[in-house]
Structure formats: C-alpha cells, structure tokens
Amino acid sequence: MPTLLSLKNVCCSYDEQPVVQDFGFSMQPGEICSLLGPSGCGKTTVLRAIAGFESISAGEIALCGEPLSTPSSVKPPEQRQIGMVFQDYALFPHLTVRQNIGFGIIKHPQRQQRITRLLEMTNMAAFEHRYPHELSGGQQQRVALARAMATEPKLLLLDEPFSNLDTDLRRRLSFEVRQILKDQGVSAILVTHDQEEAFAFADQIGVMQQGKLLQWNTPYHIYHEPATQFVASFIGQGHFLPGQVQGKHLSTELGLINNPTPNRWPEGSPIEVLLRPDDIIIDTASTIRADIINKTFMGAITQYTLRLKTGSIIESVLSSHHDYSHSEEIGIRIDAQHVVVFPAPSH
Template sequence: MSQPLLLNLHGVSCGFAQQPVVQDLSLHLNSGDIACLLGPSGCGKTTSLRAIAGFEPLQAGEISLNGKVISRQGFTLPPEQRRIGMVFQDYALFPHLTVAQNVAFGIRQHPRREQLTAELLELVKLSELGKRYPHELSGGQQQRVALARALAPEPLLLLLDEPFSNLDGELRRRLSMEVRDILKARGTSAILVTHDQEEAFAVSDHVGVFQQGRLQQWDTPFNLYHEPLTPFVASFIGQGYFIRGQLLSPDTVQTELGILRGNRAYSWPIGSAVDVLLRPDDIVPDAAGTLQARVSGKTFLGAATLYRLQLATGSQLEALFPSHAEHQPGEMVGIRIDADHLVLFPATGSQPTREALLPL
C-alpha cells in the first residue's frame, strides 16, 4: 500500500541574483520514505535542500509540504514554521551543553521533555552518555546526538546535508545504515544530500541524480543502475564502459563482442548506430569461450576481483571475476557477455572516453 504524498516540488528554479543554480526541478516524496540528492560538486543538490528548508527563495515553481505551499516565487514560509529538521555536516552541537541538553534543546517546553530525551538517546544508542559534553564524544557519536536533536521536535521531514562526510569509510558505512534504521523505526521522512553513491544506495528508497542544476532521473537505486534514462546517469551510477554497436532489431544489436540480445525493445530505425553500456557484472569468465581479452589491470575486492580488460580492437571493458580466479596483467582470458538488460543510447559523435563513463 502506497504512502500519502508528503513533499512535492514542481518546476522549481532557484539560485543567486539572476544566475539559476537549480532549474525546473520536479520531484515528490511519500510519507515515511528516505530519498537522496546525488551528484558531483556544484550540481545543485545542496541548493535544492536549502530551498526545501526555506533558506533559499524560489525564482520559479512551487514547493508543498503535507499539502501546504511553503515556497513559491515571492513567498517563503520561514524555516522555523515548516516543521522541517536539519542535520548539518559539522554537527552544529552546542559545546556548553551536555548530550542530553543538546537533544532537548528544541523541546524545552514539551511536557514529556525528559522522557522523550531518554527515548531518543536510547534510540541512537547513547543512553549512557547523556551527561557528557560534545568534545568528549567521537565523530560518530556527535552525529548521533545531532540526529536525536533533529528528531526531538518530531519534524514532518528531516534534511541531512552530507552528514557523514567527516567520518572515515567504515564508520561512515555503518552509521549510514544505523541512521536508516533509526529513521525507519520512527517513520520519519528524510532527504539526504551526498556525492557518495554507495551511501545513497545504502540509505535511500529513491535517489535523484543531478547534473549542472538539472535533475536527470528520480528513481529507485535498482532502476538507476539497471534502467538509466540518460548517458550521464548510466556513467555516473556504478561503473562501466560503452562500446559501439548497430541495431539489428528492436532488441538486438551487433557489436565487436558479437550479437547481443536484451529484454527490452528500442524504437530507433534498424541500422542505427548505438552505444551499448556494459557493466562489470555483465561480463563473466568463460575459459572455453572464443572471445578473448587481455588483462590490463586489476583491483582485488575480497569476494571478487575487478579486472580491466582490453579487446583486440583496443576497446576497454571491466569485469568482475570470482576472487579465486587469479589472472595477471598481460594474460589473455576468455569471457562472454551475460546481460539480458541491454542499455542502449544513440551513438555519440565519438567513442566515449573512460573519464566520461566512471563516477565523478
């Protein structure tokens, strides 16, 4: 059963002076869902978050929260009246207040202040640290305090601006999962801003991919990876290479790797030149296969090894092999294509480069 609509952005544009940073942005978020705005630096994701929070006026479009318009051109409901919580990159805790006092700061008039504070500290696994001060905590613990403080007033929507960027890799991964569990346990809707797609996929129900101030695709992590709508989304999400092909039928393409057939039909004229996206998991080892590639590099990932491969034509590929299949640079390996979800785009004027195909 679908949840009711909570947040709706329609045709939103905003920026500085007459220079738009975000253009024609439309998206929606259902109650209880967690979303992420993802993209390279300077793409407009943080400006979008600030517009939702009420920190940036709109040049065009409209933002509604829980059925009420909170921003349009010439009108911006003050941030403190929006019932929106905010978790910042630098935690923004009060250094002179204890952990418990920080959490309770926004609910000082609440009749159940102490009980609610205790419940939130338990939720973020800091029950024993309520009397400590922020400087006595680790970075991960400080971020949990900031989260509990933002949740205390029971906001309709929680906004998180690169909340894990100051943490190291493993702590960042673990805390992002913990935050998702906490938000889901509370039924709190949230939007996260990040440039880390692994983090976005781990936390979010929906992800919006931005490029140069425009939303390229608003979709589930699965669809972004397997059903990208634009070449930019295809290249920014995950890893992969494009190879040139020619459309033989709506679902079949001729390539230097042979004839490939997918599970979807394309409406372009037969014979059209196309670029075929191949992910590392689309290419599997085949010792008995006739298709050969030379290993040009490798990265050990534990359960698998990511091999960089070069075809006889000079085209580049990447492939994930089981880690027990050990190959050395310069070695020839047999491969085959195992992809039933071929992703095609009209061919560009020149063959895409590696830099255009990997995440920024």
C-alpha cells in the same frame, strides 16, 4: 496516500545565475529519498530551499499540501516542521549530549522523557553527560540526528552527514540511521555524491546534473534503466561499447546481444551499449580475448580492468578464489540480463 512533500518547477538563482532549473519531485510519508550528483550540481541548494534557507525564483515547494515557498512568499525555517542534520553536525560545544538533544524542545511537556527515549534510540544513553569534543565522529552524528528528531519534524533533511567519517564507519552508521528512521516512520531526504551510500540508504533517488533532475526512481530502476547516458555512467561502474542495430540484435565487438527494444531504432542505427562489470564473464574457452591491465582485490571478489584487441576498455568482476595475473590474456563473453542502450552521439 497523501503526498508529504512536493516540488513543482522550482528554480533557484545566485546573482541572477540559475543554479537549480525547473526542478520537481514528490515523496510520500515514511519514504527515505536521496538527491545524488557530483559536487556543484545544486543538490544542497535544493535541500536548503526545502528547509527555508534559500529563496526560490520560480515554482512552489509544499509540505502536506501547504505552500512553504513561492517566489512571493517564504515560510520561515522554524515554522516548517522540518529538521536538518548538517555536514559538520553543528553541535553546541558548551552543552552536554543531553542538553544538545533537548535544546529545541525546552517547552515540551515531556521533555526529559523524550530526551531519554532519543538517547536510547541512538545508543547514546551512556554518553549523555559528555561534551561534543569528548565524542567520536560517529557519536557526534548520532547526537545531531537525535537533536533533529527531538522536535518530531514531519521531514528530516540530511546534508552529506556521513562524509567526514571513515569508510567502514560511514557504511555502518548510514545503515543504523536508516533503521532508526524506518522504525520511527520518519521521512527523510539525504544529499550525497556517493552512489553506494544513496543506494543503501534511499527508497527513491533523484540524480542531478547542473541544476537539473535527470531521473527520479528506485535504486533498482536507476541502475538498470537509466534515463540518460550521464545517469548510466554516473551510477555504478561501466563502459560504453559502440555497436549497431541488427533487427532483434545489437552487433558489438563482443558479439551479438539481444536488442531489448527492437522497434526503437531503424536497422543499421549506430548505438552505444553500456556494459557493467557483472555483464562480462571470464570464459577461458571463448575466442574473444582481452588483456588484464589492472586488478583490484576486494575481498570476496576481484575486479579486473580489461583492454579488448580494439583498444576498448571494459571491466569484469570474479570470485577472488580465481586469481589472474596483471597483463594476462583471458577469454571473455557477455552475459547481460539488463542491456542499457543509447543512440550514438552525432558528430
């Protein structure tokens, strides 16, 4: 399958200060991808460079094999066949829903039919004569999506499009938008700092830190096989426990764990083991004890924050049918199916 978009060794700078460094990935037609990272890591800069709003100081950005940006040449945004949905939607306040959607396709031979199809696709047909100020945030987001799709772009860019919505609406709308994109075979890149949103929305995720791409992979592999300690700690909840290599096992204060890579480090090497809440089982018969220092009821499950006798902090999730008390001492054990291990940092 031919590559849709490729970035090779891309660098971006502001006032000679590097913002994005040696950045690269590729995506296939029909894929939905996400750039994920904390605020200020450079993800929006990458998105704007792909759109043509930012120049690059090194590398190349290409769409369907055709260069869009190099340090010496930049194809204008309007010639890139790339659509963009902004964080603030950027709808025209003086235009109706129908007029907003059709703004970029005035010369399209089947303009009205296409607008009607997009209205139906986004469930906005009943609101076509309303103005943006008469719409809810979720409705405005649907209009912004329809307008971006009206020009039939080869690639759609989404810059934190759900961040202004409340949690329930954000989750529901991101699911709806993903379904629309998949049904239409539209390729897209979502920028977000919300890992749950990225996991639910994207086929491939790129985790960024300080302008660098640390890992590009599926949500499953990002979660279970993080490439760095930053990725491991940023993705999902979890805590690192110190340990030591003992042949085919890893020795920790919670007991022995199977060593997933027994030939990776020498015997006795200090390591850190990432334990996520689903790795810790509450077991009343266990001799390993922990104190509950916090609990969060989440409906079907309750998440417990635990302090071990050494002072180390870990977390566990349990069906909310069980209800342990704050400050209660409980027994725990490890049930880790995907052990994530890193060498202990040198001091």
